[in-house]
Amino acid sequence: MTGRRREIRYLMPMLPLVHHPDYDARTVPDDHRFPMRKYALVADMLRAAGRDFIEPLLAPEAWLHLAHDPAYVGAILGQTLDAKAARKIGFEITPAIARRSRAAVGGTCLAARLALEHGAAVNLAGGSHHAGPDGGAGFCVFNDVAVAAMLLLEEGAVRRVAVVDCDVHHGDGTALILGPEPRAFTASLHCEQNWPREKPPSDLDIGLPKGTGDAAYLAALETLMAEALASQPDLVFYNAGVDPHADDRLGLLSLSDEGLAARDRYVAAACASAGVPLCAVLGGGYSFDASAVARRHCGLVTALV
Numbered sequence: 001m002t003g004r005r006r007e008i009r010y011l012m013p014m015l016p017l018v019h020h021p022d023y024d025a026r027t028v029p030d031d032h033r034f035p036m037r038k039y040a041l042v043a044d045m046l047r048a049a050g051r052d053f054i055e056p057l058l059a060p061e062a063w064l065h066l067a068h069d070p071a072y073v074g075a076i077l078g079q080t081l082d083a084k085a086a087r088k089i090g091f092e093i094t095p096a097i098a099r100r101s102r103a104a105v106g107g108t109c110l111a112a113r114l115a116l117e118h119g120a121a122v123n124l125a126g127g128s129h130h131a132g133p134d135g136g137a138g139f140c141v142f143n144d145v146a147v148a149a150m151l152l153l154e155e156g157a158v159r160r161v162a163v164v165d166c167d168v169h170h171g172d173g174t175a176l177i178l179g180p181e182p183r184a185f186t187a188s189l190h191c192e193q194n195w196p197r198e199k200p201p202s203d204l205d206i207g208l209p210k211g212t213g214d215a216a217y218l219a220a221l222e223t224l225m226a227e228a229l230a231s232q233p234d235l236v237f238y239n240a241g242v243d244p245h246a247d248d249r250l251g252l253l254s255l256s257d258e259g260l261a262a263r264d265r266y267v268a269a270a271c272a273s274a275g276v277p278l279c280a281v282l283g284g285g286y287s288f289d290a291s292a293v294a295r296r297h298c299g300l301v302t303a304l305v
Contacts, residue, residue: 015305016114016121018107019043019053023125025100028091034139035287041294042124042282046301053124054114059105059147066150067143067177072135076101076142089136101141104128108144108237108281109151115279116157116235120268120304124297126281127239129165130196132173138195145237145281146177152235153183162233162276163187164224164267167241167283168251170199170207185231189217189224191244191252204228210252214259217244221263225270236271240264241283242296250286260296264303280304 023039030037043053064073075081081093091097107123114121128140136142149161162185163178165171171188178184185203192207199205204227206220228236242260244253255263264280271278280300285293 014052015301016111016118017046017051017053017124017301018056018111018114018121019124020055020103020107022096022099022103023107025091025094025096027094027096030290033286034090035285035290035293037290038285038294038297039125041291042297045294045298046124051301054110056103056106056110058099058102059109059142063109063147063151064102064105064142066154067133067146068131069134073142085135089141090139091141097141101128105142105144105147108279109148111281112148112152112235112237112279113157115277119272120278120280122280122301122304124282127167127241127283129167129171129174129239129283130169132176137173138169140173143173143177145239146174148279149178149184149237150181153181158234159183160185160231160233161235161237162228162231163237163239164228165189165202165239166221166244166263166267167239168243168248168253169194169241169284170196170205171202171239172196172198172200175200175202185228185233187224187228189220194250194252203231208253211254213254214256214262217253217255217259218262218266221266225267229270229274229276233276236276236278238267238278238280239283240267240280240300242285242293242299243283245285245296247292248286249288250284257296257299261299261303264300268304278304
């Protein structure tokens with residue numbers, strides 16, 4: 001890429017949306033703490049609104065090695081991961097989970113390429129930011145954003161990337177994987193009192209106190225975006241987790257629907273103003289009602305179109 005910034009227009013008639021049927025791993029039951037059905041529900045809601053999807057390929061094993069230890073990757077793909085490591089992830093490692101995890105990585109890699117072409121794109125999964133170089137955790141198997149960032153950097157498609165992580169939980173796995181990479185800038189806006197207990201440093205961490213609402217959150221977001229864009233990325237990866245919502249069972253922050261929408265619009269507008277393409281991923285969202293979580297995730301698409 002050249003150093004010149006392109007004019008980026010997000011008000012395109014058809015924002016590219018990436019979806020794979022295997023994002024919803026059916027071996028995970030409806031009553032699991034992780035609302036797996038949200039992925040199928042998001043697709044159903046957007047399809048009903050007239051949206052079409054682009055289906056990604058499953059990520060090849062070699063791509064996964066860009067961010068993860070090959071032994072760990074092999075244990076996931078072969079379903080030989082030991083029980084203790086599987087409990088840390090939170091899923092039984094079935095063929096459906098292995099396939100889902102590869103599909104999500106392939107989806108973020110595809111969305112990143114589409115963002116470079118169109119100015120913005122969304123993977124309707126992804127944001128598995130707790131997966132680190134040696135293994136997964138917190139419902140995260142493979143770190144799709146870290147893999148996509150390393151892939152595009154290694155290919156020379158971009159010279160620098162920034163990760164703007166607005167999931168309510170700290171992006172610990174992303175910090176560990178991309179921390180040694182000078183071409184990547186990592187930023188995390190999260191609840192400081194929330195999991196994980198150990199928070200390895202990102203390039204920029206903003207930990208908010210429990211109960212933070214819309215106004216204070218959006219003020220912190222301005223600082224986060226200013227510093228992320230000051231790193232002069234050729235592409236921004238945006239983890240748009242909806243778990244900062246006041247009704248999220250694992251969130252501990254107090255954002256409203258309007259606050260989440262304002263957050264997404266601000267990130268999109270900041271990137272557009274700077275001429276930087278935006279690749280968005282869904283991130284976290286937890287509720288007994290998977291439909292409520294899915295509706296919040298669909299707000300990301302609304303904000304970008």
